[in-house]
Amino acid sequence: MRTFAEISGDLVAAGRRFDARGWVLGTSGNFSEVIARSPLRVAITRSGAHKGTLGTADILEIDQSGTRVGGGNGQPSAETQLHLEIVAARDAGAVMHTHSIWSTLLSGRAGQDGGIPIQGYEMLKGLDGITTHEHREWIPVIDNDQDIPRLSLVVRRVLAQHPGCHAFLLRRHGLYTWGATLPDAVRHVEILEFLLESVGRARYSSAIPEEAAPWRS
Amino acid sequence: MRTFAEISGDLVAAGRRFDARGWVLGTSGNFSEVIARSPLRVAITRSGAHKGTLGTADILEIDQSGTRVGGGNGQPSAETQLHLEIVAARDAGAVMHTHSIWSTLLSGRAGQDGGIPIQGYEMLKGLDGITTHEHREWIPVIDNDQDIPRLSLVVRRVLAQHPGCHAFLLRRHGLYTWGATLPDAVRHVEILEFLLESVGRARYSSAIPEEAAPWRS
Amino acid sequence: MRTFAEISGDLVAAGRRFDARGWVLGTSGNFSEVIARSPLRVAITRSGAHKGTLGTADILEIDQSGTRVGGGNGQPSAETQLHLEIVAARDAGAVMHTHSIWSTLLSGRAGQDGGIPIQGYEMLKGLDGITTHEHREWIPVIDNDQDIPRLSLVVRRVLAQHPGCHAFLLRRHGLYTWGATLPDAVRHVEILEFLLESVGRARYSSAIPEEAAPWRS
Amino acid sequence: MRTFAEISGDLVAAGRRFDARGWVLGTSGNFSEVIARSPLRVAITRSGAHKGTLGTADILEIDQSGTRVGGGNGQPSAETQLHLEIVAARDAGAVMHTHSIWSTLLSGRAGQDGGIPIQGYEMLKGLDGITTHEHREWIPVIDNDQDIPRLSLVVRRVLAQHPGCHAFLLRRHGLYTWGATLPDAVRHVEILEFLLESVGRARYSSAIPEEAAPWRS
Numbered sequence: 001m002r003t004f005a006e007i008s009g010d011l012v013a014a015g016r017r018f019d020a021r022g023w024v025l026g027t028s029g030n031f032s033e034v035i036a037r038s039p040l041r042v043a044i045t046r047s048g049a050h051k052g053t054l055g056t057a058d059i060l061e062i063d064q065s066g067t068r069v070g071g072g073n074g075q076p077s078a079e080t081q082l083h084l085e086i087v088a089a090r091d092a093g094a095v096m097h098t099h100s101i102w103s104t105l106l107s108g109r110a111g112q113d114g115g116i117p118i119q120g121y122e123m124l125k126g127l128d129g130i131t132t133h134e135h136r137e138w139i140p141v142i143d144n145d146q147d148i149p150r151l152s153l154v155v156r157r158v159l160a161q162h163p164g165c166h167a168f169l170l171r172r173h174g175l176y177t178w179g180a181t182l183p184d185a186v187r188h189v190e191i192l193e194f195l196l197e198s199v200g201r202a203r204y205s206s207a208i209p210e211e212a213a214p215w216r217s
Numbered sequence: 218m219r220t221f222a223e224i225s226g227d228l229v230a231a232g233r234r235f236d237a238r239g240w241v242l243g244t245s246g247n248f249s250e251v252i253a254r255s256p257l258r259v260a261i262t263r264s265g266a267h268k269g270t271l272g273t274a275d276i277l278e279i280d281q282s283g284t285r286v287g288g289g290n291g292q293p294s295a296e297t298q299l300h301l302e303i304v305a306a307r308d309a310g311a312v313m314h315t316h317s318i319w320s321t322l323l324s325g326r327a328g329q330d331g332g333i334p335i336q337g338y339e340m341l342k343g344l345d346g347i348t349t350h351e352h353r354e355w356i357p358v359i360d361n362d363q364d365i366p367r368l369s370l371v372v373r374r375v376l377a378q379h380p381g382c383h384a385f386l387l388r389r390h391g392l393y394t395w396g397a398t399l400p401d402a403v404r405h406v407e408i409l410e411f412l413l414e415s416v417g418r419a420r421y422s423s424a425i426p427e428e429a430a431p432w433r434s
Numbered sequence: 435m436r437t438f439a440e441i442s443g444d445l446v447a448a449g450r451r452f453d454a455r456g457w458v459l460g461t462s463g464n465f466s467e468v469i470a471r472s473p474l475r476v477a478i479t480r481s482g483a484h485k486g487t488l489g490t491a492d493i494l495e496i497d498q499s500g501t502r503v504g505g506g507n508g509q510p511s512a513e514t515q516l517h518l519e520i521v522a523a524r525d526a527g528a529v530m531h532t533h534s535i536w537s538t539l540l541s542g543r544a545g546q547d548g549g550i551p552i553q554g555y556e557m558l559k560g561l562d563g564i565t566t567h568e569h570r571e572w573i574p575v576i577d578n579d580q581d582i583p584r585l586s587l588v589v590r591r592v593l594a595q596h597p598g599c600h601a602f603l604l605r606r607h608g609l610y611t612w613g614a615t616l617p618d619a620v621r622h623v624e625i626l627e628f629l630l631e632s633v634g635r636a637r638y639s640s641a642i643p644e645e646a647a648p649w650r651s
Numbered sequence: 652m653r654t655f656a657e658i659s660g661d662l663v664a665a666g667r668r669f670d671a672r673g674w675v676l677g678t679s680g681n682f683s684e685v686i687a688r689s690p691l692r693v694a695i696t697r698s699g700a701h702k703g704t705l706g707t708a709d710i711l712e713i714d715q716s717g718t719r720v721g722g723g724n725g726q727p728s729a730e731t732q733l734h735l736e737i738v739a740a741r742d743a744g745a746v747m748h749t750h751s752i753w754s755t756l757l758s759g760r761a762g763q764d765g766g767i768p769i770q771g772y773e774m775l776k777g778l779d780g781i782t783t784h785e786h787r788e789w790i791p792v793i794d795n796d797q798d799i800p801r802l803s804l805v806v807r808r809v810l811a812q813h814p815g816c817h818a819f820l821l822r823r824h825g826l827y828t829w830g831a832t833l834p835d836a837v838r839h840v841e842i843l844e845f846l847l848e849s850v851g852r853a854r855y856s857s858a859i860p861e862e863a864a865p866w867r868s
Contacts, residue, residue, distance in 0.1 A: 021456070022238070025407040026343035050404070104338065104415050120542070122578055122607035123533065126460035132580045133606065144339055146349045172350065173339035187484070190459040198538050201638065204418065239672070242841040243777035267838070321772065321849050361773055363783045389784065390773035421852065455673070555755065556795055556824035560677035566797045567823065621701070624676040632755050635855065 004071065007033045007043045007182070008056040014186050015045075018098055019052025023193060026050075028099035028174065030077035033182050034087060040064040044083060046074035081152045082176065089159040092178035094185035099174035100193050102200040107169040109203075110141040116169070118195050126191035127166045128184060139192070140168045167192050221288065224250045224260045224399070225273040231403050232262075235315055236269025240410060243267070245316035245391065247294035250399050251304060257281040261300060263291035298369045299393065306376040309395035311402035316391035317410050319417040324386040326420075327358040333386070335412050343408035344383045345401060356409070357385040384409050438505065441467045441477045441616070442490040448620050449479075452532055453486025457627060460484075462533035462608065464511035467616050468521060474498040478517060480508035515586045516610065523593040526612035528619035533608035534627050536634040541603040543637075544575040550603070552629050560625040561600045562618060573626070574602045601626050655722065658684045658694045658833070659707040665837050666696075669749055670703025674844060677701075679750035679825065681728035684833050685738060691715040695734060697725035732803045733827065740810040743829035745836035750825035751844050753851040758820040760854075761792040767820070769846050777842035778817045779835060790843070791819045818843050 011031045018024045029051045032044040042062050045051065049058040061070035066080040077083070083095045106116055118124065119136040127137065140158045145151040151170075158168060166188055167177035177192055179185035228248045235241045246268045249261040259279050262268065266275040278287035283297040294300070300312045323333055335341065336353040344354065357375045362368040368387075375385060383405055384394035394409055396402035445465050452458045463485045466478040476496050479485065483492040495504035500514040511517070517529045540550055552558065553570040561571065574592045579585040585604075592602060600622060601611035611626055613619035662682045669675045680702045683695040693713050696702065700709040712721035717731040728734070734746045757767055769775065770787040778788065791809045796802040802821075809819060817839055818828035828843055830836035 022411075025411045026340060026404050028340060028343065028411075099340065101411065101415055101418065104340075105419055108337070108419070120578075120606050121538065122604065123460060123462060123538075126462065133578050144337075144350050170339065172337050187460050194456075194459045194462075194535065198535055201535065202539055202542070239845075242845045243774060243838050245774060245777065245845075316774065318845065318849055318852065321774075322853055325771070325853070361771075361784050387773065389771050554759070554795075554823050556821065557677060557679060557750065557755075560679065567795050621677050628673075628676045628679075628752065632752055635752065636756055636759070 001036070002033075004035060004043060004059075004061060005056070007035065008059040008071075010182055011043065011045065011059055012054040012056060014096070014182070015051035015054040017186075018189065019050075021100075021193070023098040023100045023189070024051035025099070030079055030083070030097045031095070032077075032080075032083045032087075033094040034092070035061065040084075040087070041069070042083065042087065043071065044076050044080055046072060047077050048074070079148060081148050082155055085152050085155050086159070086176065086178050089156060090178055091180075092185070093180045094182040095176065095178045096185045096189045097174060097176050098189055098193065100196070102197040103169055103175045103193070104172050105204065106196055106200050107141045107174075108172045110169075110171070115140040116196070116199065118199060121195055121198065123191055123194055123198075126187055128179060128188075137195075138162060138165055139196075140165060142168055142170050144171045144173045218253070219250075221252060221260060221276075221278060222273070224252065225276040225288075227399055228260065228262065228276055229271045229273060231313070231399070232268035232271040234403075235406065236267075238317075238410070240315040240317045240406070241268035242316070247296055247300070247314050248312070249294075249297075249300045249304075250311040251309070252278065257301075257304070258286070259300065259304065260288065261293050261297055263289060264294050265291065296365065298365050299372055302369050302372050303376070303393065303395050306373060307395055308397075309402070310397045311399040312393065312395045313402045313406050314391060314393050315406055315410065317413070319414040320386055320392045320410070321389050322421065323413055323417050324358045324391075325389045327386075327388070332357040333413070333416065335416060338412055338415065340408055340411055340415075343404055345396060345405075354412075355379060355382055356413075357382060359385055359387055361388045361390045435470070436467075438469060438477060438493075438495060439490070441469065442493040442505075444616055445477065445479065445493055446488045446490060448530070448616070449485035449488040451620075452623065453484075455534075455627070457532040457534045457623070458485035459533070464513055464517070464531045465529070466511075466514075466517045466521075467528040468526070469495065474518075474521070475503070476517065476521065477505065478510050478514055480506060481511050482508070513582060515582050516589055519586050519589050520593070520610065520612050523590060524612055525614075526619070527614045528616040529610065529612045530619045530623045531608060531610050532623055532627065534630070536631040537603055537609045537627070538606050539638065540630055540634050541575045541608075542606045544603075544605070549574045550630070550633065552633060555629055555632065557625055557628055557632075560621055562613060562622075571629075572596060572599055573630075574599060576602055576604055578605045578607045652687070653684075655686060655694060655710075655712060656707070658686065659710040659722075661833055662694065662696065662710055663705040663707060665747070665833070666702035666705040668837075669840065670701075672751075672844070674749040674751045674840070675702035676750070681730055681734070681748045682746070683728075683731075683734045683738075684745040685743070686712065691735075691738070692720070693734065693738065694722065695727050695731055697723060698728050699725065730799060732799050733806055736803050736806045737810070737827065737829050740807060741829055742831075743836070744831045745833040746827065746829045747836045747840050748825060748827050749840055749844065751847070753848040754820055754826045754844070755823050756855065757847055757851050758792045758825075759823045761820075761822070766791040767847070767850065769850060772846055772849065774842055774845055774849075777838055779830060779839075788846075789813060789816055790847075791816060793819055793821055795822045795824045 027048050030045045032042050035041040043059050046058050057072035060068050060076050062076050063069050086095045116139045122133045124130050124135050177188040244265050247262045249259050252258040260276050263275050274289035277285050277293050279293050280286050303312045333356045339350045341347050341352050394405040461482050464479045466476050469475040477493050480492050491506035494502050494510050496510050497503050520529045550573045556567045558564050558569050611622040678699050681696045683693050686692040694710050697709050708723035711719050711727050713727050714720050737746045767790045773784045775781050775786050828839040
């Protein structure tokens with residue numbers, strides 16, 4: 001079992017790393033890791049902290065209701081309930097929410113109750129349990145909502161409807177992904193942000209049809 | 218009350234951070250923070266300094282007329298008067314001007330007396346007083362002008378016409394934003410540069426209509 | 435002859451460098467350098483390691499069959515056999531595999547048994563033996579395959595068919611290149627990623643015909 | 652007068668800075684600064700050095716014929732003669748050559764004996780002697796040529812034809828700019844790379860006409 005100090009240090013490091021890539025600008029993004037299962041204790045970033053300059057005082061300890069029971073000062077992330085839904089639905093050990101340009105653009109264009117299919121990319125093999133690029137990952141897109149309890153219920157329903165999905169997008173709000181451990185969740189962020197940028201650049205391009213592409217052999 | 222040394226250090230740090238993102242290339246950009254209100258004293262970057270390699274000697278202290286009364290050497294930023302207009306109109310504690318690719322592109326295309334509406338993005342909630350992504354932010358675009366006193370009057374008029382706006386753009390010249398404190402103004406820069414890049418990439422793309430997008434559900 | 439410690443240190447440094455550019459996100463990418471020729475000994479990154487945070491314990495020593503015979507812990511990269519094919523076919527001293535957005539996009543659009551021609555760029559002169567921008571480099575694109583022994587045979591055939599090529603792409607999987615020494619292979623990565631991004635941005639743009647370009651003289 | 656050690660240190664720092672932005676990948680780019688005027692002595696990067704990892708041993712001292720007369724080891728940059736032409740024609744104190752994606756793309760599309768006009772951007776004021784964004788800068792584009800003596804004569808002619816220009820592009824080869832001092836030349840690189848990316852992104856976009864742009868007021 002990892003100590004709260006170890007967990008805090010690793011969440012701080014993840015914040016610096018994602019900030020360097022522009023995935024947590026402003027005070028966007030929030031991260032959590034499960035400390036203990038019963039009773040549930042979770043380390044989560046506080047609301048309003050910049051993820052690129054986190055200190056360990058910005059990491060709070062909360063219980064299964066989202067109430068702060070230890071750690072740093074301030075309020076838990078406003079989206080704490082979404083983290084707890086994911087932990088419960090997926091038995092996740094860590095949950096990461098990032099907010100990149102490409103996840104914003106792609107999620108803005110998907111239809112109501114829509115999603116983004118990704119298939120044929122080697123990078124998919126970086127997702128837990130995926131062994132071939134032929135895998136078809138469906139990333140649900142959920143309408144954004146400031147009513148977090150209501151949004152949590154939608155997240156619960158979507159996770160149940162898509163038991164194999166590794167992530168979802170909130171529309172024009174960004175990516176949620178998770179993993180059995182924090183390194184798994186961090187890897188999923190990198191994998192999915194790469195795939196979303198790849199799909200995004202392809203979709204947003206002039207879409208020269210393959211047969212007309214002059215560099216085809 | 219913050220000391221001049223504390224303020225200088227934080228302006229230097231903001232410069233390094235924005236330089237890493239390519240928002241203050243060359244000697245573009247200028248930053249200020251209010252030291253005291255009556256009489257007004259403002260810390261502002263000197264004209265011609267590179268914002269990525271600022272030293273505390275590059276931060277000057279000026280009075281309400283823009284005259285240097287202390288701090289480092291050199292002349293205050295050529296756009297000092299715009300900073301003072303914003304401080305007066307918005308009771309701002311800090312003003313930041315950045316000069317990114319996307320603010321340059323978007324402001325170049327907006328019409329005369331135009332502006333850029335931004336709505337539906339979660340990132341809008343990072344702006345002071347905004348509590349929902351459904352907020353519609355209007356970013357006025359002002360024609361660039363080398364006559365700074367004349368430009369200051371236009372800025373004054375635009376700020377009065379748009380009492381709720383958090384920023385404006387000078388055409389092909391970049392972004393001005395502000396906040397109650399320096400961290401607020403820095404956060405506004407990150408939020409707005411993110412939103413301008415998002416809107417810019419969407420507008421500059423091939424604009425595949427949503428109904429034709431093959432990844433729609 | 436370089437020591438295993440020297441080689442490990444340089445592979446670690448290459449990983450950090452490529453990670454900063456976003457070319458080895460997740461656990462993508464793998465690197466190798468020949469330690470000795472007869473019997474063959476190769477230093478190679480272990481499977482599943484993040485290339486931006488490699489430690490020397492992540493570098494393994496393998497023999498000509500790909501079996502670990504020394505160095506750090508874990509399993510050799512899953513694509514070890516491709517490295518060995520390239521070492522044999524090209525007498526290479528080092529092999530690098532990176533996984534960038536642009537190599538993913540371009541390789542995704544090339545036809546079956548296709549490739550990407552690159553000609554007219556000064557940067558081509560950074561490839562071993564190339565002395566003029568007029569050189570036409572053909573970068574074969576090979577269909578991705580999870581059956582590595584089968585893929586190795588295809589790589590062998592393609593390398594024989596294109597004796598002058600400096601690299602190949604696996605479809606939506608990334609770039610393989612090599613060199614007489616590790617610095618040569620690292621330089622080839624930078625040269626080719628630059629060229630692929632240049633070709634990619636040109637191909638994915640609106641392709642305004644030159645005669646219609648308003649900035650033409 | 653600056654010492655050779657001071658100059659070397661500043662060229663090394665410029666290399667690291669430009670490398671971070673991706674403007675000198677592979678072994679592309681070369682930099683020089685005039686040490687003394689009569690007889691002429693110039694500090695210049697050696698051929699084949701990576702600009703992001705320069706050491707002071709990579710900086711050579713040459714005379715007016717381009718012959719190495721001191722400093723580090725190796726051969727002067729293959730494009731030394733272009734540096735000397737610029738020093739002579741413009742009385743420059745420093746010359747910088749960078750090799751970015753956007754300068755490569757834009758120069759590839761300009762016509763024979765063509766160039767790229769840039770007007771209306773505030774950033775133009777960062778060029779020596781320019782006081783308004785209304786300035787029209789013409790950046791000549793010169794066909795690339797491996798015959799450097801022949802190319803030098805073309806450079807000489809173009810510099811004479813465009814006495815006000817601050818830079819030129821070699822087609823699909825990159826940017827040459829200069830300044831009275833090294834900081835001036837470094838600033839010119841940043842200004843021009845910013846402007847070329849801005850113009851490039853606008854030209855390579857779908858070019859939605861302003862009157863059709865839905866975000867116009």
